[in-house]
Amino acid sequence: MLTMKNITMVSGFILWGLTDNRQVEILLFSFLLGTYLLTIIWNIVIITITFVNHSLNTPMYFFLRHFAVLEIGLTSTVLPKTLANMANGQQTISLPGCFIQVYLYLVVGTTEFALLAVMSIDRYVAICNPLRYSTIMNGRTCSLMVLCSWTGGFLLIMAPAIILFQMPFCGPNAMDHFFCDIGPLIKLACTDTSLLELMVLLTAAFSLLGTLTINIASYINIISTIMRIPSTIGRKKAFSTCAAHIIVISITYGSCIFMYIKPKGTSELDFSKGVALLNTVVSPLLNPFIYCLRNRQFQDALRAGFRQCITFHETPV
Template sequence: MENGTKYQDFILLGFTDNWKLQILIFVLLLFTYCLTITGNVLIIVITFTDHRLHTPMYFFLRNYAVLEIGYITAAIPKALTNLATGSKSISFLECMTQSFLYFFLGTTDLFLLTVMSFDRYVAICNPLHYTTIINDRVCILLVVGSWAIGFALIFSQTMLFIQFPFCGSNIIDHFFCDNQPLFKLLCGDTQLLQVTGFISAVFAVLGTLMVSIVSYGNIISTVLHIPSAVGRQKAFATCTSHITVVSIVYGTHIFMHVRPTESSSSELNKVVALLTSVVTPSLNPFIYTLRNEKVQQALREEIRWSQCST
């Protein structure tokens, strides 16, 4: 095809041509998607309705749950539709929109995790000044800033990407419009595009990771100096959920994005993409609710209230 804007459809190869495996993958994806949406909606509702959870920590967690819903929805519904109908086509506009939303929300995810790390740093290392530093205005600015930076990074990359024409095949060896298989369909010298994309990924992934490492380094140092064992345990309890999520998210993002395109195989990319777009968002609600006493208590009270009302 001479130009991507003239060609109407791409072909997504998906996971496999074996129809039995397709059914199994469809069931697993649908179950995980519904579980993720339900879990994150539950977090949003609980942190919004319970006045005890109207604190900066849960404000960030609520926004993070909204982000996770958008992130998994960017790629999975189309994959489910194609598996259910047997279709493998996706329009050019739909493909570009899917790719933009996936990377925009994924990048914003990293910045919001960094904001949550900073919040825990201030809460533990500067508790007397916490309410002054992390006030309502600052919370809103941090969240809006995370979305704005993520949008600016990916939008600029997208605008550069669509300047290149597509040539030859219209087949994408993936279950969604990932950037690496799309790069292989472009005509011309894409070195600048790949270099700028790599630099953006390094900035978004490793840059935010360094901030989180510094934050948690200071947190650990502060906690270890707490004389009371109970105090140390309580301080660590407020961070362990976030540390777990950070480890999972950054591990998969570093492996998937902060490496040269040529060194990756399509099958490995699909597996890692499933981890980042499906598995991680589905784990987050359980990590935060199962390890957070306040959320657990609010959830139990909501269940008791709903039972009494019926």
């Protein structure tokens, strides 16, 4: 580790952003702002409807409510600062702000992986052990599984974060990204980062491959059980309960895996920014539609909620 004597520490970083073309940046700002607002609105709708509607008081919607909270957290960790910089024509972020952003981004992302695995286990129990489902997936078990997901996210990132935050940053301080991501940030450290890079790799492998293994094992058993259902209608109904989750898993894990198998001829930084946009902008917007707006039970609950709001506002005081 470098000694801190005679080292001028940087007080912040310059984020090059998504483009250096101001007209393109204005278009991107409009797109990102609209996407961010829709993401917040739809995920809040999911949280509210699943909380107040008693017909959605099931483990699946309990986990979905927490997943919506994570989606809001993930996009809110990145986009507000990005939008503020684009609006002000600035490209800066303070050193503490960068540390907070990278830590929260990693914690929420890791927690999402854990919660997706938990949701796969829930679908496994529902389809493979339907008679014992209500006994196994009771309120206490569901709350404990969510708590473990959050705790695991915080603890897994804690050690790499402590090492990262103690590293000296003495310049250069320009980062070719639109937010503080751990990869570009490590490259700016004025010291040997081999230990940190190893810890980040092991943490990513454990959180990514560990939870992916749980998802794959769950769905192997689920598909095997579904294929043994004699009725075609029964198989379609069973598969429909898992289809949305499979799509979300494919998008989430697929984008992360692509970061490690970058196509040839593609700029590493541009590709990383594209994947980050998919994770922080596109996925949080699409997931509410994938999970809920194609779900008949949720559609009925949503219509009932709108009718109640309209009736309340039309009722004379």
